[in-house]
Amino acid sequence: MKEILIVSTDKGGKTVVMEQTEYITKIQDKLNDESLFEKKLISEDRTRMTYSDKLAKLIITTSIRADTGRYLIRLVNDSSEETGDCEVIVLGPPSIPRSSLEVKGVTKSKITNYLVEKRDKNSSDWVRCAETVNSAKVTIEKLKEEHEYEFRVAAENAKGLSEPLEIHKAVLVKIHLNPYVQQNELNLEKYEKCLDFDKSQQILEEKILLVCQQAFDYLVRWSINIGMDDDYVGMARVSNQALIIQFILKLIEDTKCNPIECTEAFFKRLDIWF
Incomplete structure (x- = not known):
């Protein structure tokens, strides 16, 4: 007795009745016909095949869309x-378009804004400098002195943003010192580092030119700059030194005495208070 198989076809959902030996022969013929497949895989630069007793593995590195198909x-x-x-x-990603490119018309979209951003060299975050920039010039405020910044700008229109243009070198924000500060910078630095009243009194009496409004303004600005770097201990120290000068200036204004006398009087009062 011949063994009969009922086999479903690939198309139309139909079934056919075949002898088992005939079915096996047809399958073997198809498997042996390499023309039915695009190509026989071999190990090469992108393709690697490994075998063991229980596992066969095919590895295709850097796969491309042409690797799609039946294996x-x-x-x-x-x-x-x-x-x-x-x-x-x-x-x-899709492959490159194959049809020819034809330009039928060009329209101009007006630039509506420039996106200007800054980044502290010590940070990785870009921060927007201004909401609206309509011209090729912009003034950027609230930059930390003695910090380096990178800047970039992108053009914007109704269709969106362009790629940003970055400067090639970071910009150092320098402190613009007036002539008084330039001449007394070293003495101001010694004074702002004082940790006790005795040392402060000694420096002010030896360098009485530090008792002035310009020195007070410099120390206030310097304390703010230190605070922006999160050095709150240093900010408190410099602020304290600025307050000493402020109190002496007020004493000069009220008593009409010279700076040396008012400096001595101020520190004598401190001795009584503390």
Whole structure:
């Protein structure tokens, strides 16, 4: 008695009746016909195949869209052979357009804004400098003195933003010192580092030119700059030194005495208070 198989076809959902030997012969013929497949895989730069007693592995590195398709594996030993297949779809960007490019018209979209951003060299975050910039010039405020900044600008229109243009070198924000500060900078630095009243009194009496409004303004600005760097201990120290000068200036204004006398009087009062 012949063995009969009822086999579903690939198309139309129909079934056919075939002898088992005939069915096996047709399958083997198709498997042996390499023309039915695009190519037989071999190990090369992008393709690597490994085998063991229990596992066969195919590795395709840097896959491309052309690798999409049906892959078939055939297992053969002395007794029989088996096959298996799978469908592989490689997802990726589309290929370059193949049709010709034709330009039918060009329209101009007016630039409506410039996006200007800054970044402290010690940070990785870009920060917008101004909401609206309509011209090729912009004034950027609230920059920390003695800090380096990078800047970039992008043009904006109704269609969106352009790629940003960055400066090639960071910009150092320098302190603009007036002539008085330039001449007394070293003495101001010694004074602002004082940690006790005795040392402060000694420096002010030796360098009485530090008792003035310009020195007070410099120390206030310097304390704010230190605070922006989160050095609150240093900010408190410099602020304290600025307050000493402020109190002495007020004493000069009220008593009409000279700076030396008012400096001595101020520190004598401190001795009584503390």
